Amino acid sequence: MTWQLTKKHNFDAVFDSQKLFRLLLEAISNPTRIVDIKEIADKLFGSYPELLAVAMTLLDNETGFSIYGSDSLSADIAALTLARREAVSAADFIFVCDKSGIQEAIEKAKYGTLAQPHKSATVVIQSDGAQAGSLTLSGPGIAGAVEIPVSQAVKDALACRAAQNYEYPQGIDLIFVSDKGELMAVPRLVKVVE
Amino acid sequence: MNSNYNYAFLDEGSKREIRRSVLKAVAIPGYQVPFGSRELPIGRGWGTGGIQLTLSLIGPADTLKVIDQGSDESVNAVNIKKFVGLCTDVETTNDTRKATLIQTRHRIPEIPLRNGQILVLQVPIPEPLRIVEPCEEATKKMHAEKDYAPMWLQLYESLVKYKKVTIPTEYPCMVEGRYMMNPSPIPKFDNPKLHRAECLYLFGAGREKKIYAIPPHTEVVSLAFDDIPFERESFAGKKCRLCGSENTYLDEIFDPQTGERFFQCSDTSYCQEVRRHVSE
Numbered sequence: 111m112t113w114q115l116t117k118k119h120n121f122d123a124v125f126d127s128q129k130l131f132r133l134l135l136e137a138i139s140n141p142t143r144i145v146d147i148k149e150i151a152d153k154l155f156g157s158y159p160e161l162l163a164v165a166m167t168l169l170d171n172e173t174g175f176s177i178y179g180s181d182s183l184s185a186d187i188a189a190l191t192l193a194r195r196e197a198v199s200a201a202d203f204i205f206v207c208d209k210s211g212i213q214e215a216i217e218k219a220k221y222g223t224l225a226q227p228h229k230s231a232t233v234v235i236q237s238d239g240a241q242a243g244s245l246t247l248s249g250p251g252i253a254g255a256v257e258i259p260v261s262q263a264v265k266d267a268l269a270c271r272a273a274q275n276y277e278y279p280q281g282i283d284l285i286f287v288s289d290k291g292e293l294m295a296v297p298r299l300v301k302v303v304e
Numbered sequence: 305m306n307s308n309y310n311y312a313f314l315d316e317g318s319k320r321e322i323r324r325s326v327l328k329a330v331a332i333p334g335y336q337v338p339f340g341s342r343e344l345p346i347g348r349g350w351g352t353g354g355i356q357l358t359l360s361l362i363g364p365a366d367t368l369k370v371i372d373q374g375s376d377e378s379v380n381a382v383n384i385k386k387f388v389g390l391c392t393d394v395e396t397t398n399d400t401r402k403a404t405l406i407q408t409r410h411r412i413p414e415i416p417l418r419n420g421q422i423l424v425l426q427v428p429i430p431e432p433l434r435i436v437e438p439c440e441e442a443t444k445k446m447h448a449e450k451d452y453a454p455m456w457l458q459l460y461e462s463l464v465k466y467k468k469v470t471i472p473t474e475y476p477c478m479v480e481g482r483y484m485m486n487p488s489p490i491p492k493f494d495n496p497k498l499h500r501a502e503c504l505y506l507f508g509a510g511r512e513k514k515i516y517a518i519p520p521h522t523e524v525v526s527l528a529f530d531d532i533p534f535e536r537e538s539f540a541g542k543k544c545r546l547c548g549s550e551n552t553y554l555d556e557i558f559d560p561q562t563g564e565r566f567f568q569c570s571d572t573s574y575c576q577e578v579r580r581h582v583s584e
């Protein structure tokens with residue numbers, strides 16, 4: 111009997127990346143819409159296959175990343191994407207595995223400048239998916255205002271981001287994934303309305 | 305599919321960079337995100353920015369439509385379809401409703417696009433402020449400071465001088481009240497289609513290496529003054545000689561043989577559809 115020494119995945123670098131990118135694009139163009147990335151995440155290993163799938167799609171040696179809450183995910187992302195580990199304040203992508211890391215990640219994330227607002231972090235947050243109330247969101251991509259059920263991680267992250275009072279176009283963009291394979295994005299212009 | 309090429313021609317690193325830029329562009333509507341434009345084996349004037357966007361977006365589930373000046377059958381449109389087909393094997397269509405991905409130059413289709421469809425527009429000069437400020441560093445600063453006064457002044461002066469705004473295409477608009485944006489060389493007729501649309505608009509400028517976007521349900525307002533509203537081209541009293549439409553953008557065609565002038569729909573697939581319905 112031989113033990114498998116290397117972790118294997120069957121995420122296709124060309125076709126699964128393309129499919130996941132289009133789902134990400136659909137999500138960020140239509141905040142409040144939940145897209146299903148389970149089929150693609152299931153092709154990856156580890157405790158955070160949804161976060162890893164997003165990393166495989168968007169990261170490479172031209173990007174820096176930082177992680178809250180999982181050394182093994184950090185090692186997997188570095189090995190599979192060749193992206194470099196960065197301090198949180200310099201990272202293009204920040205992955206948050208547990209909601210305990212949300213506040214610090216958002217407070218330290220780079221938010222671009224008025225001249226170069228794209229030089230800001232995308233914060234990708236693992237949420238447990240359990241409903242913790244609802245929020246009404248409004249902004250580009252949303253027809254009027256739409257109320258959606260949200261997890262505690264989404265609530266915490268949106269409250270924390272609003273507290274930063276960024277001067278638009280500065281800001282950070284948020285992506286949430288759940289272990290059920292759900293993905294939702296809340297770009298910087300989308301706000302919680304009372 | 306020609307297997308000497310990577311799927312969709314571009315290498316995966318190039319696609320990833322463009323994809324990251326696209327997500328940023330959607331998050332900051334109307335802002336021009338820089339990207340590292342690649343050389344493509346196609347002629348100048350084909351709109352490499354639009355093609356690079358299409359190649360970074362496209363996958364086996366897509367159906368592609370390509371139009372140039374409203375026509376699916378123009379040499380440019382056919383060549384782009386051939387090129388993308390050669391390196392992806394995706395289905396192509398002339399039917400606006402069947403397309404998931406539409407690459408275009410100079411027009412937005414007459415049929416309202418639905419949510420889920422993506423319109424990729426080719427842009428030669430992405431900077432709306434270029435007509436008042438030649439220097440790139442200066443226009444960047446103007447966008448950063450939302451200093452659009454020189455552009456408003458230019459509009460005002462043309463109103464005083466010519467009694468109307470003398471910008472036929474690339475008529476600038478404000479996106480979400482923050483960024484002034486060049487909608488690409490579409491006629492003013494198409495500008496209102498950008499406002500609170502259902503579909504996603506992506507703009508690609510290859511030579512200037514910029515990508516920008518208008519997501520669905522985004523406020524896009526063509527520049528105007530309180531007392532002088534924005535006006536589209538008017539085709540009042542004219543109609544398409546082929547399908548009879550009175551509500552489409554019409555091309556004026558001159559027949560040098562007969563000296564006759566007539567009008568027909570610039571959106572050829574729409575025109576054909578109307579004629580099909582009439583004959584049924």
Ligand SMILES: [Zn+2]
Pocket residue numbers: 544545546547548549568569574575576578
């Ligand atoms: Zn017609």
